[in-house]
Amino acid sequence: MAPPLAAAAAAVSSSSPLFSPSSSRPLIRRHAPPSYVSMRTRGRSQPAAAVPPPAAESSGSPLLEVRGLTASVKETGQQILAGVDLTIREGEIHAIMGKNGSGKSTLTKVLVGHPHYEVTGGTILFKGEDLVDMEPEERSLAGLFMSFQAPIEIPGVSNFDFLLMAVNARREKSGLPALGPLEFYSVVSPKVDDLKMDPKFLDRNVNEGFSGGERKRNEILQLSVIGADLALLDEIDSGLDVDALEDVAIAVNGLLTPQNSVLMITHYQRLLDLIKPSYVHIMENGKIIKTGDSSIATQINEGGFKSIALV
Numbered sequence: 001m002a003p004p005l006a007a008a009a010a011a012v013s014s015s016s017p018l019f020s021p022s023s024s025r026p027l028i029r030r031h032a033p034p035s036y037v038s039m040r041t042r043g044r045s046q047p048a049a050a051v052p053p054p055a056a057e058s059s060g061s062p063l064l065e066v067r068g069l070t071a072s073v074k075e076t077g078q079q080i081l082a083g084v085d086l087t088i089r090e091g092e093i094h095a096i097m098g099k100n101g102s103g104k105s106t107l108t109k110v111l112v113g114h115p116h117y118e119v120t121g122g123t124i125l126f127k128g129e130d131l132v133d134m135e136p137e138e139r140s141l142a143g144l145f146m147s148f149q150a151p152i153e154i155p156g157v158s159n160f161d162f163l164l165m166a167v168n169a170r171r172e173k174s175g176l177p178a179l180g181p182l183e184f185y186s187v188v189s190p191k192v193d194d195l196k197m198d199p200k201f202l203d204r205n206v207n208e209g210f211s212g213g214e215r216k217r218n219e220i221l222q223l224s225v226i227g228a229d230l231a232l233l234d235e236i237d238s239g240l241d242v243d244a245l246e247d248v249a250i251a252v253n254g255l256l257t258p259q260n261s262v263l264m265i266t267h268y269q270r271l272l273d274l275i276k277p278s279y280v281h282i283m284e285n286g287k288i289i290k291t292g293d294s295s296i297a298t299q300i301n302e303g304g305f306k307s308i309a310l311v
């Protein structure tokens with residue numbers, strides 16, 4: 001069984017039943033942020049440019065190597081992924097587009113080890129290590145982060161405590177000393193500010209009563225606080241108004257380094273205008289059928305998926 005801290009870290013990036021509210025609740029004691037810590041935000045940290053230049057193709061080392069991946073729904077045996085090939089190198093931003101039901105979300109869920117799916121063939125290497133046999137919490141601690149289309153609530157656990165536990169789980173894995181609440185507050189506060197979130201969200205229970213847009217911002221807060229070598233962002237643009245989308249894009253762009261990468265799923269060009277992908281992939285019937293640059297997305301927007309499938 002995973003140690004509690006590791007499970008807490010994994011819970012940040014997983015909505016699997018393994019990390020349901022009931023399983024997370026005993027792991028984390030609720031602390032209000034110390035009363036002597038002002039909840040007023042301090043000076044803003046420097047925001048990244050809203051619209052960066054197009055991401056260059058990197059010559060970085062492979063971070064994720066997926067070969068011939070097939071996967072099925074565990075309960076029914078229904079095959080969803082039908083032979084996915086995908087390589088993501090350090091420093092690259094990849095976007096996956098495709099019509100509803102083509103398998104985009106399933107791919108990301110399989111990558112994080114969602115228990116509803118079974119890998120039936122192929123390989124997944126993450127930083128050269130076989131991911132398939134790793135537990136979801138091990139994948140999280142190895143540097144995978146996933147923001148879900150519908151982020152879960154965790155009643156009884158404040159955002160602040162949740163983030164602190166997750167950060168300390170990562171630090172423990174790296175042999176770093178745990179942060180105390182006061183120290184952590186100075187880390188998290190500017191990030192809350194950058195995302196234009198009310199600091200009160202830190203003291204609210206994770207996603208409880210949050211609007212759809214607030215949940216999405218909160219997911220990106222988790223990503224920016226915890227960090228990731230590879231962030232899987234499933235439709236972070238859905239339900240966000242124009243301003244919120246820009247705030248989220250600034251936060252994501254601000255996290256990018258030559259070492260880490262993003263795989264984002266979207267239906268909309270507007271996200272690709274704000275977070276410039278190195279590659280855009282089109283998924284159909286559980287496979288990536290085409291890969292190119294952002295112009296593919298434009299073709300999709302103009303011609304629809306049917307014409308792309310016929311190319």
Ligand SMILES: Nc1ncnc2c1ncn2[C@@H]1O[C@H](COP(=O)(O)OP(=O)(O)OP(=O)(O)O)[C@@H](O)[C@H]1O
Pocket residue numbers: 073078080098099100101102103104105106107116
């Ligand atoms: N646990 C499950 N049980 C049954 N069917 C499933 C399950 N998970 C995925 N599917 C089916 O697999 C197909 C792919 O689903 P998936 O969510 O990956 O699509 P998607 O490309 O992300 O779609 P969208 O753009 O609508 O979000 C769909 O037909 C879906 O109904």
